[in-house]
Amino acid sequence: MTSILFFEQLLNGIQFGTMLFLMSAGLTLIFGVMGLINLAHGSFYMIGAFSAALIASLTGSYWLALLASLSGAAIAGVLIEIIIIRRLYRRDHLDQVLATFALILLLSEGVRWCFGAFPLYLDIPENLNGTLPILDDIIYSKYRLFIIFMGLLIAAGLYILITKTRLGVRIRAGQNDRQMISALGIDISKLYTIVFALGASLAGLAGAMIGAIQSVEVGMGEPILILAFVVIVIGGIGSIKGALFGSILVGVTDTIGRIFLPEFLKVFMEPASATSVGSSIGSMLIYILMALILIIKPSGLFGKT
Amino acid sequence: MIIEKIFNKWILFFLLTIPVFGFVFEEIYYITLTTKVVILGIAGIGLNLALGYCGLISFGHAAFFGLGGYVTGILSFHALNSELMFSWPFVSSGSSDMLVIWPIVILSSAFLALIIGLLSLRTKGVYFIMITLAFAQMLYFFAISWPNYGGEDGLSIYMRNSLPIINTMDPLTFYFICLCWLFVVIFISAKLINSSFGMAFQAIKQNEERVKSVGIETFKVKLLVFVISGTITGLAGSLYTDLNRFISPSVLNWQMSGEIMVFVILGGIARLYGPLVGAAFFIVLEQTLGGYTENWQFWLGLILILEILYVRTGILSLFEKKIKI
Numbered sequence: 001m002t003s004i005l006f007f008e009q010l011l012n013g014i015q016f017g018t019m020l021f022l023m024s025a026g027l028t029l030i031f032g033v034m035g036l037i038n039l040a041h042g043s044f045y046m047i048g049a050f051s052a053a054l055i056a057s058l059t060g061s062y063w064l065a066l067l068a069s070l071s072g073a074a075i076a077g078v079l080i081e082i083i084i085i086r087r088l089y090r091r092d093h094l095d096q097v098l099a100t101f102a103l104i105l106l107l108s109e110g111v112r113w114c115f116g117a118f119p120l121y122l123d124i125p126e127n128l129n130g131t132l133p134i135l136d137d138i139i140y141s142k143y144r145l146f147i148i149f150m151g152l153l154i155a156a157g158l159y160i161l162i163t164k165t166r167l168g169v170r171i172r173a174g175q176n177d178r179q180m181i182s183a184l185g186i187d188i189s190k191l192y193t194i195v196f197a198l199g200a201s202l203a204g205l206a207g208a209m210i211g212a213i214q215s216v217e218v219g220m221g222e223p224i225l226i227l228a229f230v231v232i233v234i235g236g237i238g239s240i241k242g243a244l245f246g247s248i249l250v251g252v253t254d255t256i257g258r259i260f261l262p263e264f265l266k267v268f269m270e271p272a273s274a275t276s277v278g279s280s281i282g283s284m285l286i287y288i289l290m291a292l293i294l295i296i297k298p299s300g301l302f303g304k305t
Numbered sequence: 306m307i308i309e310k311i312f313n314k315w316i317l318f319f320l321l322t323i324p325v326f327g328f329v330f331e332e333i334y335y336i337t338l339t340t341k342v343v344i345l346g347i348a349g350i351g352l353n354l355a356l357g358y359c360g361l362i363s364f365g366h367a368a369f370f371g372l373g374g375y376v377t378g379i380l381s382f383h384a385l386n387s388e389l390m391f392s393w394p395f396v397s398s399g400s401s402d403m404l405v406i407w408p409i410v411i412l413s414s415a416f417l418a419l420i421i422g423l424l425s426l427r428t429k430g431v432y433f434i435m436i437t438l439a440f441a442q443m444l445y446f447f448a449i450s451w452p453n454y455g456g457e458d459g460l461s462i463y464m465r466n467s468l469p470i471i472n473t474m475d476p477l478t479f480y481f482i483c484l485c486w487l488f489v490v491i492f493i494s495a496k497l498i499n500s501s502f503g504m505a506f507q508a509i510k511q512n513e514e515r516v517k518s519v520g521i522e523t524f525k526v527k528l529l530v531f532v533i534s535g536t537i538t539g540l541a542g543s544l545y546t547d548l549n550r551f552i553s554p555s556v557l558n559w560q561m562s563g564e565i566m567v568f569v570i571l572g573g574i575a576r577l578y579g580p581l582v583g584a585a586f587f588i589v590l591e592q593t594l595g596g597y598t599e600n601w602q603f604w605l606g607l608i609l610i611l612e613i614l615y616v617r618t619g620i621l622s623l624f625e626k627k628i629k630i
Contacts, residue, residue, distance in 0.1 A: 031431070037431055037434070084610060091613075093362060093431060094356070097364065097434065098566060098567065098570050099609070099610055099613045099614070102605075102607075102610045102613070105602045105603065105606030106606035110603060113600055222560075226438070233432060233436070276450075276453075279450050280446070280447050283447070283449070287440070287442050287446070290439050291440065294424075294428055294432060295424055295427065298427050298432060299432065
């Protein structure tokens with residue numbers, strides 16, 4: 001019984017992790033290439049979910065909605081990069097934190113203006129509804145498996161993009177030496193816009209996929225944004241490999257910790273206090289993990305020292 | 306600079322007159338608002354020491370604000386319900402006396418700042434921003450999931466904590482208590498900034514390597530600044546709980562850290578009165594725009610972005626430039 005529960009929760013953790021990866025990959029790329037801390041990344045998650053909900057209610061198609069989330073967030077990303085973000089690359093971290101904090105207020109209220117304060121709903125498509133038997137007696141939600149699959153697909157796609165394509169060469173060059181690649185005649189501001197839009201669209205896609213499990217509402221991006229920050233700090237800021245590793249680690253730790261820590265503590269304590277202590281420590285677990293990793297390795301697991 | 310000083314005098318003038326007007330015309334609301342400005346100003350002045358003068362970008366000062374608030378709330382919750390708080394190492398059932406609460410708040414915030422500082426100051430740059438954020442989030446989630454003190458719903462205390470002789474329930478009296486703390490905090494900050502220790506931590510903001518090379522142990526200096534900064538913000542949290550007679554996890558949220566940062570930046574970074582002006586501006590904006598539109602935060606965001614992109618040095622600097630022209 002417990003092993004089935006454990007396996008199920010492990011899959012939940014991996015699913016959560018792959019979602020976090022979509023968020024943190026963009027975040028870490030944007031930091032690595034442009035040196036920008038983007039608190040407003042969660043807003044693209046929200047914009048993606050809202051574009052998807054809008055298109056789904058107009059056309060009824062989930063796949064068109066996913067496409068809309070990618071393009072909606074990308075368009076918003078390009079516009080915001082050109083109007084505001086591009087002026088922040090040369091500023092210090094404090095200005096970046098505050099300007100993007102302000103951007104969150106702006107975008108959240110903007111979306112509330114357009115769509116109202118009530119949450120919207122996105123339906124899971126027919127053929128992904130229901131469950132799938134995996135092993136003998138373990139069944140698991142098809143939709144969550146689909147999310148894991150999409151996450152891994154995008155991780156592979158990003159890997160190919162970064163290592164095998166011309167754009168990837170430029171991105172890596174940008175991470176290493178910004179001055180040098182602009183000196184080599186590459187249009188750096190165009191590259192920045194592309195990277196920013198790429199990050200935004202990945203966040204948007206994540207928002208749309210999670211929006212179908214939870215609800216689509218203003219402020220949905222911020223909790224996951226903070227988690228994505230934890231992920232990239234654990235993995236090492238600027239490293240996509242670190243983001244993937246960190247995402248799975250955070251996703252699994254958080255899910256398993258919340259479920260099993262209270263159970264585990266019951267061995268030592270009386271059940272009532274084990275539940276309350278376990279659930280409070282369970283919800284702090286990833287932050288404790290992050291603090292521990294930073295104390296041992298101040299620049300993250302895969303970060304440059 | 307001269308105009309800024311005149312402006313600072315005006316601030317003090319407003320701080321003294323607005324609540325009295327509120328009292329005379331029986332508009333308690335204005336007293337409450339000004340009290341809020343003063344308390345949030347204290348929180349900002351605390352952060353300004355670390356962020357403005359020493360360059361330590363802490364994105365987790367809500368941790369101290371919330372801790373001060375919760376310590377106050379929990380102590381008086383036990384005192385008012387005459388419930389035992391703990392029985393080891395000594396028996397305690399809380400307290401609702403501010404003279405007892407304040408030292409405990411100061412000690413516990415300083416202790417928390419010491420722990421967080423010891424761990425976070427090992428990192429630099431973005432990592433420091435993120436690890437301070439992580440510590441604040443840790444406390445936030447702890448407060449949400451710990452059921453004994455209200456969890457997500459927060460904790461109400463029925464009576465404001467008391468002082469001997471003085472009636473703290475009177476809004477104007479409580480306002481003057483907060484104002485006294487504001488003056489104490491401004492006085493301490495001014496003394497610190499002009500001391501040799503102050504020279505050291507301001508130099509660290511400019512160039513830490515050079516400060517190290519003249520033989521100053523920069524880690525200790527930064528740690529001490531961080532502890533003082535966190536303690537002041539913690540004290541503000543205590544007063545905030547007393548003002549609202551309510552504490553909830555929302556004061557530990559990362560948005561709170563962001564807001565305290567906004568007070569510092571709006572008013573003008575590394576200026577003694579900056580956070581106070583920033584807090585006043587924030588509250589006035591909230592009240593006036595909030596009256597016209599539900600989406601007042603949209604306009605706050607817009608003003609902030611314009612500030613950061615074009616003004617860059619805060620409201621107080623606007624008064625400084627005029628004299629240069």
